[in-house]
Amino acid sequence: MLAYIIRRLLYALPILLGVNLLTFALFFMVNTPDQMARVQLGDKHVSAEAIEQWKAQRGYDKPLFINTAENSEGLLTDTIFFEKSARLFVFDFGKSDEGRVIGADISERMWPSLAVALPTFIIGISVNIVFALFVVMFRASVFDTAAMVLCVVLLSISGVFYILAGQYFFAKLWHLVPISGYLGGTDAIRFLILPVIIGVVAGIGGGTRLYRTLFLEEANKDYVRTARAKGVSETAVLFRHILPNGLIPILTSVVVVIPSLFMGSLLIESFFGIPGLGSYTLDAIQAQDFAIVRSMVFLGSVLYILGLILTDISYTLVDPRVRLS
Amino acid sequence: MNTVVLGKMRRCGGFTGRLQTGLQKSGWLKAVSAVTGRFGGAGLWLAGALLLAGCSDQAWNNPHPESEASANILYSSFSERPKYLDPARSYSTDESRFIDQIYEPPLAYDYLKRPYELIPNTLTAMPDIHYSDADGNEVDADSAAVAFSTYHFRLQPGIRYQPHPAFALNDKGESLYLFASAAESEQYRSLDDFIEQGSRELVAEDYVYQVKRLADPKLLSPVRALLSDYIVGMTEFSQIASDTRKALEEKAGKQAWLDLRQLSMAGVEAQGRYDFTIRLKGKYPQFKYWLAFHFFAPIPWEVDRFYHQPGLAERNIVLNWHPVGSGPFMMTRNNPNEVIILEKNPNYRADYYPVEGSPEDVAAGLLDDAGKQLPLLDKVVYRLEKEAIPLWTKFMQGYYDRSGIASDSFDQAIRVSSDGIGLSPEMTEKGVTLEKEVVLGSYYLAFNMLDPVVGDKGDAKSRERARKLRQAIAIAYDQQEMISIFANGRGEVAMSPIPPGIFGYQSGEEGINPYVFDWVDGKPQRKSLDEAKRLLAEAGYPDGRHEKTGEPLVLNLDTTTGGGGGSAMQNWMIKQFKKLNIQLNIRGTDYNRFKEKMQTGNAQLFQWGWLADYPDAENFLFLQYGNNGQVISGGSGVNSTNYNNAEYNRLFDQMQLMEDSPQRMEIIRRMIAILQRDAVWASGWHPHSYVLNNHWVRNVKAHGISKSVLKYFAVDVEQRSQAQAAWNAPVLWPIFVVAGILLVTLLPGYRAFRRRQQRRIQTALTNTTSAEQEG
Structure with a gap:
């Protein structure tokens, strides 16, 4: 039975990756990081600079899936998808967009x-x-x-x-x-x-x-x-x-x-x-x-x-x- | 297990005990025991739950803990989780209602006086303002050579911060809670785990520190860009702070604390323990209003350092969630998922209830507590209420002291009659009082002036035609009807962007928009549709069709509430345009896309609103100032119409530097006349706010600007307890009816079950006997 459970858990990994990919794609199709920043920063006196800073502080200033500015390793890892998704597999959920853990x-x-x-x-x-x-x-x-x-x-x-x-x-x-x-x-x-x-x-x-x-x-x-x-x-x-x-x-x-x-x-x-x-x-x-x-x-x-x-x-x-x- | 539950029941007084005795006598208790025994945990759980609910003197439906029954607490609610409680970040009314009770900016608004008046808050007197020219020589306030304004502030000595672990010191006078690593702070899971607390005196450096925080780009203060235009050295400081932080973070990691005391800002300086100055570029009379905002509240450096210690942010122990101030209240619990609690700050300074007020204030009992030490409440409990029905029900049951009025409850609360708007008989009977005020804000339907059809584009002729089109629409769009239907009459038509209560607002005949209204029989009367149609024809659209092509005129309205004209409101809007035979196409979109359209100038007609930052005409008239245009400012400007009129801009530049005076009033009049003629807004309205107070709430007077008003509120706890008991006696007959129905249903069912059991056995026996006989 143990072997069965381990096998099932391993099968789960690609499923979870797929779910993550789908959620990520759907969310970013609806909402760009700029729009997320605007929602968080409010209505009054929101400058373009503030939006850029908000994105940079939360890692949303990176490419979504492929970072062509990076070398072989960073090509996939220095991206929003990797940074926001990889940690989930060790149940590190990070911070919400408003800053709570x-x-x-x-x-x-x-x-x-x-x-x-x-x-x-x-x-x-x-x-x-x-x-x-x-x-x-x-x-x-x-x-x-x-x-x-x-x-x-x-x-x-x-x-x-x-x-x-x-x-x-x-x-x-x-x-x-x-x-x-x-x-x-x-x-x-x-x-x-x-x-x-x-x-x-x-x-x-x-x-x-x-x-x-x-x-x-x-x-x-x-x-x-x-x-x-x-x-x-x-x-x-x-x-x-x-x-x-x-x-x-x-x-x-x-x-x-x-x-x-x-x-x-x-x-x-x-x-x-x-x-x-x-x-x-x-x-x-x-x-x-x-x-x-x-x-x-x-x-x-x-x-x-x-x-x-x-x-x-x-x-x-x-x-x-x-x-x- | 049953015995335990029943034992608890026996300890209960009041009705529950009597109910138990009755049940025992009737033998029902045995039945209940049998049922709970048969169905095990599930039944027992429910029975236990019901018994626990009844084991107290307080009403069964009371949502507050019994321990608070006789405490001097105000109960309120919040519907949205506050995002930011850091005074450098927060820019929302929902957040101000909490932090403005905690943080103390240098100035405040007088609670009772109208029109709104600024008074010293933590200062000994209003700030002393000196003007100087470019060479630093002092000049008169009216001088054209004014290059700088210097504000001098003197603090009251002896003001102390609330108790907080950031101020706790050890025997050597060093901070008690300093952690070198996350491992050291691991044992502190919440702020309550820091047992030792301390306090210290408020000093001028704390205000200076906060202004530096406003300039720190990392904090993303929404007013940084605006204030950088005025405060000397703020822009440069931002750059220095950014560079220093970058170097620090490379060395010590992203959570490293940047001690802003190390960096100096040219325009802000502490002079001794209680004095400090802020130097502005040129004149900015509205700056005094910003000084009453929490943006300028003091932050002690110890607090900033405390919250930047390793490991604390990972447990949500941050300044943004746990504010620290010197105000009348301190936040002792912040669970935005459930409850936020403010308690009286034991170190609060000598601050007394106002002793002056108008005769109306005296008549309303608003001076009954005159001269008393503030705050008058011990505690304020805000519970999360996302749904309107439970919120309203709890108010009606006496469990919330105050409540707004949702549309669903309006008819229950308010009666509109020929005498005006007043409370319904039900509310009057309960002793509820109504607190009405005109919100210092405007909601409007406006044109994008960059649009080729409705905007201010092209040659003089086409601009004139577009202006007539806008004027025609302004006449046809019956704002009063909209307010009556969709806002239950809670609002008034805006004749200009300036709402009542602000200098520059004009009432009566001289205040009406002469392009939309006539003054008839002492009141404004909307111009006729014929007039609108005439203007429309002159605009090149006779009967709503293009005069050359004959094509119908189709206008697009961008809105954030679903498209297609599905809702009643949208249908109503379509009908307004239909009066002129104009087809209105409503384009629904989400708020983000809507803002994107506004930023790029891709809308034609749109609805938006503005709530005042401070009570000055400048804060409304800048909504049409050319330099504030959304498109030219890249989205940060507040002029969403992109209106850009040279004469209006010139007058605005002149008006914004003036103190309130007849000359300023005249300029404002001219500016409003330009706006009315150009019909930049098709229509607008100033909403009215209605708040209900239960009869035990005292000292409530609506304040359109300040949210720092809780310290004046008071409740009569005894009256509240009596009302709650009277209004919430449990109605028990439904329980017995349900039990009866269950019995009536179950008994025949049980009999049928027994019959069936026996019938089968008998049938089986009969069959067997028959077979044997046959055999």
Whole structure:
């Protein structure tokens, strides 16, 4: 397995390089270093000299990919792409365009992100699985139809609506929780209740439908029929037979997102004023801060690849027939 | 685990305790325990969260820590992370609201007096100004031979900086925190890790040091280029600083600290402990306003050295994020992702609430705290609020003391009636007060005067035709309607670039733009569309078509808010031009590209705005000064129209050197008349700012220029606590309704589940029995 993991990690390097190249090209197609300087320097009294100095201080005065003024080594290394991208591979994110250390910001902001994402994830998965199993138990009944209609309705509603409705009723009308904000320590719990509930409820429609399909597929298999024929109770059939076997496809969609939980949720964090990595990314995009966007895209790619590797490993844990080679 | 949670619940007073007793009696608690036990951590987490939320006397939805309940704190918010808190770099209102409470420039604005008046801040008196000729001989201020102006400043003795580790000294009187390498500073992860703090007296050298920082090219001060035109030796100093730094960095690395005390600037000099001078080229009457800007706030060299130590910048411990000043407040927490906290500076000097004010100020209670030591608040907490709805809701719940009014909330807050604009009954009932002011700024729709169709190009005839075209558009474009529809009436039509409250502004009949308005029944009335159409025909476009080719006249408007006329505002603009049968093509672009177009003069019509740096007509009339043209200045000029009128330029040169006087007023009148005739702006408006204050906030008076006003604000904490409790009682019936719905849903479901379990077993048994019987 170790050899497999090392091989997968090595495969990841060209992928990450490609992601970096793509992000870099896209960003610089939209934004030239001059434009980035203007955004950072503001509107009033911005001279051409100030723009040049801003670029020079941040290394944006160099050629993008190839430095023809340099010799063999500097040809590729003394460029914006190399200087801004190579360090990412050792997780040195550098400074944002406004001068803050990105690594320090990320390590500070990942905790609020996790504080929202982790409970939402765990509770959401649990609720969806339990709900899906009950729907499977009553398959082809009125309850099944009603549940599916409800799921489609829930699925069709925009995430923003859940947030606004939640804020309106729970915080504004009923005064049960703060409408937004964040405090450290145990105080954080008061601010997390509503985002977590909304995150869970908003995911029920899609999650339940998906898991129901997966469980139904299992429910029609021979071993389930055999179990029933042996007189095993429906609960035992569901939880001891269908659930473990249905977990394999569920793992595909679940394990892959676990590392990405660090990255937070753009929408939830933004609306609830939670200072996590989701709102950090969104702010950076709005402020056209390439250094942060580049770092977050890179980090997102790394975590996604990590998630895929974890998924493969988890297959071997839940299904002994699968072997990594 | 459940026991722990429930135990905590028992310790809770108030409603939660009563709720718990009720639940125990009804047996619900067992049910809850069973549920949490069955579903494990997830349910327990939620239950625990709800219980924790209820375990205090404060309202459940209170976003502030309980420990602050009775503290003398003002709660406010910010929507954008401040980028720069270094007084040499910062040039934004969003940043000034923080650092102007911390840094103290030599001058300040009187809080209550209108028109705005400068007063000494850290000085014993207003600066003494001496004028001299090229040979250094003293001359009168009015003399044509004035070559230099020398400002003499005398500081109040005994002003001390806030406590800060940069001033901490060891037994030998040396700085306590000096690190030779990044490894030595490794243990200090944040500014809080520096336990020892110190302070020292503010001295003249600190102001000199800051002027040198403004000149240092590395700091990218936005005012360096502007001030270099005036301060003697600033340009030369920039070059010297640049060269010295380059040599230093080659030797000691990029983070090396350049001690600016080693380098001298010809025009800035400290004379003893409390005196210093700044020498300017020629006369620059507006310089006094810059002296009230944070750009001229003192920076002690120890602080500059402290923040340049190895390893600190890597942990965001930099002056740009942790300002150090002698002002009424000090920044004790700067987490731009969450909260920024200012606390009272324990070393703040003797500074008292004003004792003079107008009768209106007295009536408004603005002199109730007259003569009291400032600041009146102990702490100011700014929380990050990016969305308008939560911000507004928290204000209405009493958790923010002050709030602006977003468009969505306007109808809830304001009633517009025949009596004018006032608070809605809901706001009046809550005791909210409205703070209104005309923003010292202008937003405008303008022409690029370099454009061949609408600009001031070609021979006299074509220039005259273009002028008539601009005048026709100015008449057709109904700015008042735009303000009513899109700004909820919060603004007034600009008759000239100068807003009310600035010397040079004229109200009434003599102030109207006679090319667009007539004075009818004591108020301005826009000229008729027929007049606009007549002008359009004279411009060579009868009924909006080219008189020779018959082609329709198409004009292009560059804007930063999406193109295609999709938005309501853009549709409205298209309709304004349609009145003259002119087709308006809206070209949407991002702000960067828009600025690029402006810089290269590639726009035809555009919208932009200007907010005043200081309350002087020069700061508005320079928006049309030829030398400030965007194109000829390479993008650094503020004249985005590229207007260049010789007579206007001549009058501007004359006006900018004059103090306010009837003569100056006359020149300003003539300049405005030129602008109105040439219709450089198709239209403009001066926005009004509306800020709401909850009834426990005192001493609030809008100040159009100064942001250094927090020290005057006060709150009645007792009133706030009472209001918060009254406005935020939790509504519990929805919880019981939801629980009831869940029960109603789950109980039949559980029964169905049991039936199904039994039915299958019975069916199976029946089948087996039948089979046996058949067998």
